[in-house]
Amino acid sequence: MEENISQELEFGTIKISDDVVAVIAGLAATEVPGVAGMSGGVVNGITEMLGRKNLSKGVKVQVGEKEAAVDLYIVVDYGVRIPEIAWNVQENVKKAIETMTGLKAVEVNIHVQGVNMEKEQKSKEPPKENK
16 A cells, blocks of 8 residues: 555655536536527526636536536527437547546536527518618
8 A cells, every 4th residue: 555655656646626527517518509609507596608717617516536527507509309309418428537637527417597599589580682
C-alpha cells in the first residue's frame, strides 16, 4: 500500500473542476438534435437559451474522486418526442464526460423546463409580399 501512495505523490494528483465537467455536459447536451437550448433551472426561474459566454448554464454537477453526477435543465423544440430526446442527451453527456475526463457518470438527470415554439410560429407567418 505504501508503494501506491509514494507513486501518487511522485506523479501528483489530477483534480477536475466542477465547472469543466459542467461545460462538457452543456456542450454535449446542445449537440443533440431537438434540444433548443439550456434553461437556468429552478433557481433562475426564467428560461434563457444557452449563449457561448456561459456554457455551463442549466447544468449542475457533483464531482467526486472517480464519479460525477449531472443534472441538466433543457428546453426542447416543439414537436419532438421528449423521452427520446432525453435518452439521447443522457447517452451523449455520459459518453462525453467519460471520454474526456475519465470520470464515471453515475447519474445524468434530465429536467425538461420548456418547449421552444419558434419554428412553429415561423412556419405559420404569412409570406411577405414585395411591392
